[in-house]
Amino acid sequence: MDTVRQEFEACDSPQGFQLCHSLGGGTGSGFGTLLLNRLREEYYDRIIMSFSVYPSPKVSDVVVEPYNALLSMHQLIENTDQSFAFDNEALYKICTQTLKIKTPQYSALNALVCNTMAGITTSLRFPGQLNADLRKLAVNMVPFPRLHFFISSYAPLMSAANASFRGQRVQDLITQLFDAKNMMTDCNPQNGKYLTVACMLRGRYQ
Numbered sequence: 175m176d177t178v179r180q181e182f183e184a185c186d187s188p189q190g191f192q193l194c195h196s197l198g199g200g201t202g203s204g205f206g207t208l209l210l211n212r213l214r215e216e217y218y219d220r221i222i223m224s225f226s227v228y229p230s231p232k233v234s235d236v237v238v239e240p241y242n243a244l245l246s247m248h249q250l251i252e253n254t255d256q257s258f259a260f261d262n263e264a265l266y267k268i269c270t271q272t273l274k275i276k277t278p279q280y281s282a283l284n285a286l287v288c289n290t291m292a293g294i295t296t297s298l299r300f301p302g303q304l305n306a307d308l309r310k311l312a313v314n315m316v317p318f319p320r321l322h323f324f325i326s327s328y329a330p331l332m333s334a335a336n337a338s339f340r341g342q343r344v345q346d347l348i349t350q351l352f353d354a355k356n357m358m359t360d361c362n363p364q365n366g367k368y369l370t371v372a373c374m375l376r377g378r379y380q
Contacts, residue, residue: 178213182217189221193209193224193254195227196227196229197242197243198228199242202227207250210222210224210253214253221308221312222253222255223256223258225258226250227260227287228261230360251320258358259358265287265358268331268356269282269286272355273331273333290328290358293328325359325361326358326359327356328356329347342378344375348373
C-alpha cells in the first residue's frame with residue numbers, strides 16, 4: 175500500500191484504480207480481493223474498476239478454483255464500482271472457433287483481454303465527442319450499486335485468413351458485438367435482458 179500511496183500522490187488528478195486479476199488462483203482471488211478491500215478503505219471516494227478472469231471447469235482441472243471464485247465474489251460486490259467479467263471458456267472458444275487457433279496459448283488469451291480493456295478505456299486516452307471518465311461510465315452503466323458486473327464484447331474478431339474479406343462498417347461491428355460468439359463470457363444473451371449498453375468505437379470505420 176505504500177507504493178500505491180506514493181503513485182497516487184504523484185498523479186495530477188487520479189480518477190480511480192483498475193485491477194486485473196484471475197479469480198481461480200490463490201493470488202488473484204485472495205491477495206487481489208484483499209488489495210481491493212484496502213483500496214476501498216483508504217480511497218473510498220475513488221472509482222475502483224476490476225477486470226476479473228473467471229475459471230471454467232472445461233479449461234482447468236484445479237479443484238479449488240470454484241471455491242476461490244465463490245469466496246472472492248463477495249469482495250467484488252462490496253468493494254468495486256465496476257467489474258468486467260472474462261470467462262476462460264469463452265476466451266478459449268473465441269480462439270478455437272472464431273480465430274481458428276488450434277492450440278491457444280496464454281498470449282492469445284491475454285491479447286483478447288488486452289484488446290477489450292483498451293476498448294473500454296479508450297475514452298480516457300483519446301479525445302472524442304463524449305469525454306467520459308470512470309465516474310461517468312459508472313453513473314450511466316450501473317442501475318443499482320450492487321449490480322455492477324458487465325459482460326464485455328469485442329469486434330471485429332476474425333481469423334487472419336478472413337481478415338481481408340470482412341468489412342469494417344458500423345452495422346457489421348454492432349451486429350458482432352451483440353453476437354454471443356464475440357462475448358467474453360460463455361452465456362446466451364437471449365435468455366436475459368439488457369439493462370444498460372455502451373458501445374465504444376475507435377479507429378477508422380465506414
